[in-house]
Amino acid sequence: MRRIVPRGRRPILFFLAIAAHLSVVRGQSGVAPPVPPLPSILQRPVPLRDGIGRANQRVTTSSAQAQAFYDQGLAYLHSYVWIEAARSFNEALRHDANLAMAYVGLSEALGELGLSAEARDASAHAQKLAGAVTEREWLRVALRANQLDAAAHPDDGSRHTAYKQRLDEVLTKYPGDVEFLLLVGQAQDPSTDGHGMGGGSSSLRFYERALARSPEYFAVHHYMTHACENINRIDRALVHAELYAAAAPAVPHAHHMYGHVLRRADRVEDAIAEFETADRLERAYLQAEEIPVEYDWHYRHNLNLLGMSLQYAGRMTSAEPVLRRSFELRSLDRSAQDLNRKDWPTFLLARGRADEALAAARTLATDSTPLAAAMGHLLVSRALQSLNRPDAAAEEGDLALGQMRAIGPQGGSILPEFQLTQGEFLLRRGEVERARAMLRDAAAKLRGQSGPDAWVQTLFSLEQVTRVARELGDWSLAAEFARLMQSHDRTYAGTQYALGRASEHDGNRAAARRFYAEALRGWARADRSLPEVFDTRRRLSALAATQPAHR
Numbered sequence: 001m002r003r004i005v006p007r008g009r010r011p012i013l014f015f016l017a018i019a020a021h022l023s024v025v026r027g028q029s030g031v032a033p034p035v036p037p038l039p040s041i042l043q044r045p046v047p048l049r050d051g052i053g054r055a056n057q058r059v060t061t062s063s064a065q066a067q068a069f070y071d072q073g074l075a076y077l078h079s080y081v082w083i084e085a086a087r088s089f090n091e092a093l094r095h096d097a098n099l100a101m102a103y104v105g106l107s108e109a110l111g112e113l114g115l116s117a118e119a120r121d122a123s124a125h126a127q128k129l130a131g132a133v134t135e136r137e138w139l140r141v142a143l144r145a146n147q148l149d150a151a152a153h154p155d156d157g158s159r160h161t162a163y164k165q166r167l168d169e170v171l172t173k174y175p176g177d178v179e180f181l182l183l184v185g186q187a188q189d190p191s192t193d194g195h196g197m198g199g200g201s202s203s204l205r206f207y208e209r210a211l212a213r214s215p216e217y218f219a220v221h222h223y224m225t226h227a228c229e230n231i232n233r234i235d236r237a238l239v240h241a242e243l244y245a246a247a248a249p250a251v252p253h254a255h256h257m258y259g260h261v262l263r264r265a266d267r268v269e270d271a272i273a274e275f276e277t278a279d280r281l282e283r284a285y286l287q288a289e290e291i292p293v294e295y296d297w298h299y300r301h302n303l304n305l306l307g308m309s310l311q312y313a314g315r316m317t318s319a320e321p322v323l324r325r326s327f328e329l330r331s332l333d334r335s336a337q338d339l340n341r342k343d344w345p346t347f348l349l350a351r352g353r354a355d356e357a358l359a360a361a362r363t364l365a366t367d368s369t370p371l372a373a374a375m376g377h378l379l380v381s382r383a384l385q386s387l388n389r390p391d392a393a394a395e396e397g398d399l400a401l402g403q404m405r406a407i408g409p410q411g412g413s414i415l416p417e418f419q420l421t422q423g424e425f426l427l428r429r430g431e432v433e434r435a436r437a438m439l440r441d442a443a444a445k446l447r448g449q450s451g452p453d454a455w456v457q458t459l460f461s462l463e464q465v466t467r468v469a470r471e472l473g474d475w476s477l478a479a480e481f482a483r484l485m486q487s488h489d490r491t492y493a494g495t496q497y498a499l500g501r502a503s504e505h506d507g508n509r510a511a512a513r514r515f516y517a518e519a520l521r522g523w524a525r526a527d528r529s530l531p532e533v534f535d536t537r538r539r540l541s542a543l544a545a546t547q548p549a550h551r
Contacts, residue, residue: 056071361376
C-alpha cells in the first residue's frame, strides 16, 4: 500500500555537514578554491533526463514524480554518476519526504562522494521511515546500514562477513530480484563498500543470474563489462560494453567503458573515439551545470585513459595536452586517484624529456595525498637517474621509502614502483644480478594487478625497462622484458619494436624484419615525427639492403 505524503514537508539534505567537510579540505591549502560548494550543487533541482539508461524499481510512494526521480537516481547510481544520483534522490524527496528508499540511494551517493558521516545520517533517516515500507524495502534499508557498518570498520572482518551473510539471506528470500543480485555481485569486491569495478569471476555468477532475469537492463551490462574485463574475457566484455553504451548514450562512463574494452580488443582508434566522446559529454555537462571538474572523479579518470590510449597509438602530439590537463587538475578530496598524476611525468620520461619530467615529478612530490607524494619522489629519482645524478636520485628514493613506511599498509601498493626505481638504480651502478631480480619481481607484481589503468601502465613500465636496458647495453634483460611485453600485449606496436631490436641484436634478421613491419602497421596513425617510427623504417631499410641474395 502506498502512503499519502503530507504537504509542506521537506527532506533533510545534510548540506551543513557537507559544508563543514569541505571547509576542512579547503583549509588544508589555506586558500578557498574559487568554486561553488558541493552542497549548493547537490541541492539544485534536476530535470528528468533521457539517454541515461532506464531503471524501474517500484518503491513505496504515492507520488509518480517521486517514483520517477527515484528511478533516475538509481540509474545514475548504476553508472557511478554520484552527483546526479544525489540530486535525483533529493528531488524525489522533495516530492515525497517519507520515501525511505530515496534516503538509501542518497546514502549511497553521498558515501561515494566521500561524505561518510552524511551517508550514515541518510541511512539513519531511511531506518526511521522503514516501518511503513514493504518487506523487500525494509531489507534493503537494513542492508545499507550493515554495509556502512562494515565500511566504517575495514579491519574488522567479522562485520564484512556479517554483511555478506545478510546478503545471502536476502537473496535466498528473493532469488530472482535483479537489484539484489547486482548488490550481491558488487559485494564480491575486495573492498567493503565496492560498487562493482573490482568484481571478477565471483561477481560474474550473480550478474549472469541478473542477466537471465533482465537481459535488456543496462546496469547488468555495465557490471558484466567490468567483471569480464577483470578476468580477461575481452570477447564477452566487448559485447556487454557495446550494449551498455547503446543503452546509456548520454552517460560519459558508458562510452568510457566501451573504450576500456576496445583497447584490449586491438581497436585502439575506436577506443580513442569513445574516450573522446566521453570527454565531450563530460565537459558539456560540467559547463551546463556549472560543476567544477574537481568534483567529478570520472573526468580525470577518462582523461588519463584517453591520454594513454593516444600514447599507445603513437599519437604523442595529441596525448601530451591531455595528460598535462589531467596532471594539472586540482583534487578537493585528496583521493587515491591523485596517484594517476604519475602518468604525465612517466610520459615525459618515456619521451626522453628528463628535465621536464623532473619538474613535473617534483610537483607531484608535494601532492597532499601521501601516496601520490611518495610516487612523486620515485619519479624524481628516475628523472635524476636519467640525468646522471645518482647521489640525488638515491636521496629521493630514500625519501619515497620513508613515506611509504609512514603511510602503513597502503604504502605497499606502490612497492612495484619502488622496485622499478631501485632496480634501474642498481642496473646503472653495474649490480646487474640484483637489479634483474628486483625488476623481475616488480614486473610480476605489476602484471598481477587488474583494471584498465594498471593494464596499460604496466605495459609502459615494461617498455621503460627495455629502453633502459638497451641504453646500458644489457641486451639479455632488454630481450627478456620485450618478451614480457609480448605476453602482456602482443598487439602493441612498441612491443613489436622492442622484439625487433632484441632480434636484430641477436642476429636474427628475419625475425627483426617481421617485428619491425608489425610495429609500422601498429603505428599507422602515429605522429609522422615519432622517433620510434623513424628508427623502425631506417632499421627495416638497412636490413633489406643487407639481405643475402637468393640462390
